Amino acid sequence: MTSPLQQKLKIAGPSVITANRTWDGVVVYRTAAKGWSVELTDAAIVRNSDEAKALLAEAVADDVGAIGPYIAPVQVDDAGKILPGNLREQIRRDGVTIGLPV
Amino acid sequence: MYAYDEIDRTLVNERVSEFRDQVQRRLSGELTEDEFKMLRLQNGVYLQLHAYMFRVAIPYGTLASNQLRALAHVARKYDRGYGHFTTRQNIQFNWIKLSDLPDALSDLAEVGIHAMQTSGNNMRNVTSDQWAGVAPGEIEDPRIWSELIRQHTTLHPEFSFLPRKFKIAITASDHDRAAIKVHDIGLKLIKNEKGETGFEVLVGGGLGRTPFIGKTIKHFVHGRDLISYIEAILRVYNQYGRRDNIYKARIKILVHELGIEKFSREVEEEWQQIRHSSLEIDDEVIEDIRSRFIYPAYEKLPHMPDELRQAAADPGFEAWRKNSVSAHKNPGYSIVTISLKPIGAPPGDATADQMDALADLADRYSFGEIRVGHEQNLALPHVAKRDLPALWKALDKLGLATPNVNLITDIIACPGLDYCSLANARSIPIAQELTRRFANHELANLIGRLHINISGCINACGHHHVGHIGILGVEKNGEEVYQITIGGRADESAALGNLIGPGVKFDEVADVIEDIVEAYLALRERPEELFVDTVKRLGVEPFKERVYATR
Amino acid sequence: MPLVNGGKIVDDSFVKLAVDTPLPESGDILVPAERFIGEADALLKRAGKVGVIWPNNRDIDELVPYLGKVATVALVFPSFRDGRAYSQARLLRERYNYRGDLRATGQVLRDQFVFMLRAGFDSFEVKKQADAEAFMQTAKRYSVFYQPTGDGRVTALHRRMQLRHSEAAGT
Numbered sequence: 001m002t003s004p005l006q007q008k009l010k011i012a013g014p015s016v017i018t019a020n021r022t023w024d025g026v027v028v029y030r031t032a033a034k035g036w037s038v039e040l041t042d043a044a045i046v047r048n049s050d051e052a053k054a055l056l057a058e059a060v061a062d063d064v065g066a067i068g069p070y071i072a073p074v075q076v077d078d079a080g081k082i083l084p085g086n087l088r089e090q091i092r093r094d095g096v097t098i099g100l101p102v
Numbered sequence: 103m104y105a106y107d108e109i110d111r112t113l114v115n116e117r118v119s120e121f122r123d124q125v126q127r128r129l130s131g132e133l134t135e136d137e138f139k140m141l142r143l144q145n146g147v148y149l150q151l152h153a154y155m156f157r158v159a160i161p162y163g164t165l166a167s168n169q170l171r172a173l174a175h176v177a178r179k180y181d182r183g184y185g186h187f188t189t190r191q192n193i194q195f196n197w198i199k200l201s202d203l204p205d206a207l208s209d210l211a212e213v214g215i216h217a218m219q220t221s222g223n224n225m226r227n228v229t230s231d232q233w234a235g236v237a238p239g240e241i242e243d244p245r246i247w248s249e250l251i252r253q254h255t256t257l258h259p260e261f262s263f264l265p266r267k268f269k270i271a272i273t274a275s276d277h278d279r280a281a282i283k284v285h286d287i288g289l290k291l292i293k294n295e296k297g298e299t300g301f302e303v304l305v306g307g308g309l310g311r312t313p314f315i316g317k318t319i320k321h322f323v324h325g326r327d328l329i330s331y332i333e334a335i336l337r338v339y340n341q342y343g344r345r346d347n348i349y350k351a352r353i354k355i356l357v358h359e360l361g362i363e364k365f366s367r368e369v370e371e372e373w374q375q376i377r378h379s380s381l382e383i384d385d386e387v388i389e390d391i392r393s394r395f396i397y398p399a400y401e402k403l404p405h406m407p408d409e410l411r412q413a414a415a416d417p418g419f420e421a422w423r424k425n426s427v428s429a430h431k432n433p434g435y436s437i438v439t440i441s442l443k444p445i446g447a448p449p450g451d452a453t454a455d456q457m458d459a460l461a462d463l464a465d466r467y468s469f470g471e472i473r474v475g476h477e478q479n480l481a482l483p484h485v486a487k488r489d490l491p492a493l494w495k496a497l498d499k500l501g502l503a504t505p506n507v508n509l510i511t512d513i514i515a516c517p518g519l520d521y522c523s524l525a526n527a528r529s530i531p532i533a534q535e536l537t538r539r540f541a542n543h544e545l546a547n548l549i550g551r552l553h554i555n556i557s558g559c560i561n562a563c564g565h566h567h568v569g570h571i572g573i574l575g576v577e578k579n580g581e582e583v584y585q586i587t588i589g590g591r592a593d594e595s596a597a598l599g600n601l602i603g604p605g606v607k608f609d610e611v612a613d614v615i616e617d618i619v620e621a622y623l624a625l626r627e628r629p630e631e632l633f634v635d636t637v638k639r640l641g642v643e644p645f646k647e648r649v650y651a652t653r
Numbered sequence: 654m655p656l657v658n659g660g661k662i663v664d665d666s667f668v669k670l671a672v673d674t675p676l677p678e679s680g681d682i683l684v685p686a687e688r689f690i691g692e693a694d695a696l697l698k699r700a701g702k703v704g705v706i707w708p709n710n711r712d713i714d715e716l717v718p719y720l721g722k723v724a725t726v727a728l729v730f731p732s733f734r735d736g737r738a739y740s741q742a743r744l745l746r747e748r749y750n751y752r753g754d755l756r757a758t759g760q761v762l763r764d765q766f767v768f769m770l771r772a773g774f775d776s777f778e779v780k781k782q783a784d785a786e787a788f789m790q791t792a793k794r795y796s797v798f799y800q801p802t803g804d805g806r807v808t809a810l811h812r813r814m815q816l817r818h819s820e821a822a823g824t
């Protein structure tokens with residue numbers, strides 16, 4: 001989970017573009033329909049560096065919708081469902097791993 | 103407690119108004135994120151993993167009860183009902199919406215609270231000793247000077263776009279509770295032979311990727327020259343600090359690359375040109391600021407009141423009193439530290455309900471004043487000794503009386519990978535597990551003062567370099583791995599810790615810490631020898647052996 | 654890119670020359686620092702005003718001998734995040750008493766106007782039209798200033814002193 005802020009543009013497997021919604025900061029994923037969804041399962045999957053760059057460029061241009069987009073690894077299970085590809089993305093999808101005080 | 107006047111309030115309101123306009127232009131798309139980012143950072147608004155994070159300034163860690171209530175209100179209305187106190191005496195809210203921020207700021211402005219410059223490449227909160235103004239043996243209240251510096255550095259037109267963030271800390275006691283040696287500028291308040299107030303000025307301290315202990319640049323700067331001298335340092339930094347690489351942009355790198363002598367000369371040359379200007383502080387100005395610090399009208403109270411004598415029979419009260427109550431400059435009073443490190447909980451958090459209740463207790467028992475310490479605990483600075491038993495009962499009900507201040511379970515931790523987008527590993531669950539392993543108060547007392555600091559990445563917001571035991575989370579092959587150092591100190595004997603060996607996995611960290619503690623208990627010369635002193639005496643080897651023998 | 658001066662959008666009479674652009678016969682010109690220093694005499698002799706574009710990583714000491722002769726000094730903000738020109742501006746105004754036109758160039762956005770005015774700039778090459786149009790309004794965002802600069806605005810500390818004195822005098 002090296003912070004993506006330190007990453008180079010390298011795709012190791014299936015990936016998605018993820019960001020945070022501008023008005024409220026909620027985690028979102030770039031869809032194939034040129035939008036943002038809060039569901040990881042709606043995310044567009046990219047499988048190589050060119051696809052990733054293109055989708056990322058599109059995401060970066062849409063900063064009214066969401067900010068800080070980056071490429072995140074995912075896993076795709078046998079049923080085709082998209083799952084987080086590392087602990088960081090799991091935390092972003094599911095929330096903190098610790099109990100909240102309230 | 104500094105009382106804001108019309109002038110201070112006007113500035114805060116003008117700032118809120120400006121930010122409201124900036125947010126609106128951002129949400130409409132008129133401002134791109136690239137243009138907006140620096141503006142939101144200058145108002146303490148970060149983007150984190152799950153949401154925006156909002157860092158509110160608590161200047162030199164001093165709060166009035168109505169201000170603490172306002173923080174509770176923000177937690178409740180705009181966040182998820184709790185806040186986190188930081189290692190720089192600020193508070194953070196983790197779930198705030200950008201669209202709510204102007205209103206949250208507006209609500210806070212009503213009680214003189216703001217979030218100016220809690221982030222960004224500017225001058226951050228001037229932190230101080232959380233016992234300022236009440237510590238026995240303190241030379242004079244450093245917060246007067248903190249306030250002077252705060253005003254001078256707020257919306258400073260020349261220094262709002264520095265190469266990188268800039269942090270100043272100030273202490274006025276021999277025992278440094280403000281960690282001045284690991285700040286960009288560290289100030290030690292002293293008197294000269296004539297009894298005049300001045301400062302030993304240190305520069306270039308800091309943690310992060312390249313930790314440095316600050317170096318003395320001038321042994322005595324007279325109080326009247328403090329602002330002009332700081333201005334000279336900033337001007338040299340603003341012009342010559344590196345801007346090509348954010349990891350080499352702090353003043354500590356400039357000082358290191360030029361050498362302290364050359365750096366001093368540059369500053370001196372600049373300073374000689376500006377010292378006799380409107381930056382010179384006259385006594386009248388100091389008196390004006392001092393006059394707006396409201397000090398309590400202490401009563402003349404007994405040093406050992408009946409209430410205290412009677413409560414001594416209660417072992418729960420005694421355990422807390424011995425641990426969390428400290429001497430006050432006035433013998434009828436005490437300083438009470440409020441542990442925000444309950445067993446099993448994330449360190450440094452308080453719920454809105456706890457904050458409200460604490461505000462009431464402050465009104466009742468502490469002249470309406472609360473302090474925030476850099477070790478992520480709070481304090482009530484003016485508690486009459488006769489009130490200690492009643493206060494304890496109330497705190498205990500609120501879960502704010504864990505008698506573990508300065509002990510092994512009083513852990514300082516950054517938010518880590520659970521919250522922070524810079525993190526490589528989690529820190530909070532490590533802290534939680536450690537508090538569970540050492541939950542037994544007798545064991546914790548047997549071990550004695552031991553500061554554990556945990557950072558979830560190399561940016562070191564948990565100050566792991568200067569922990570007696572420092573834990574740094576890194577990532578290796580997709581796994582969380584932790585490097586452990588021992589022997590660091592943050593106080594007047596500041597030192598960086600030394601690595602004990604290869605990193606350990608998430609599940610093993612607590613076991614390793616237990617081994618280190620066992621080694622210490624076996625090796626210490628006498629029970630009073632602190633862990634950090636045993637490490638100094640014996641070095642890393644015996645601990646390394648113990649930990650890695652079976653690993 | 655609109656030029657703002659005196660709080661409103663004005664025409665820019667200055668033409669920017671590169672290091673090797675041939676000198677026009679007449680008219681106002683802005684030349685880069687190395688060209689200015691190299692050809693100062695020739696430039697100052699010609700008809701038309703001459704100004705210099707001074708980079709933010711070059712010591713202004715070199716410029717000081719010419720301050721009485723240039724029509725404008727243009728300082729540079731390569732990114733709005735790079736604040737070196739604020740120091741240069743203050744030194745020019747407050748240490749060297751430069752009284753001529755001081756122009757902010759580079760990435761000049763609305764939210765830096767107040768800082769720039771306080772540092773001593775009086776002309777602004779503003780990146781966005783909307784920002785240029787909002788200049789006057791933006792310049793009035795703040796009425797309280799904690800620290801002194803050469804702009805002559807009364808600081809908060811001094812206002813308090815004044816209030817104190819008038820209270821004491823019973824006025």
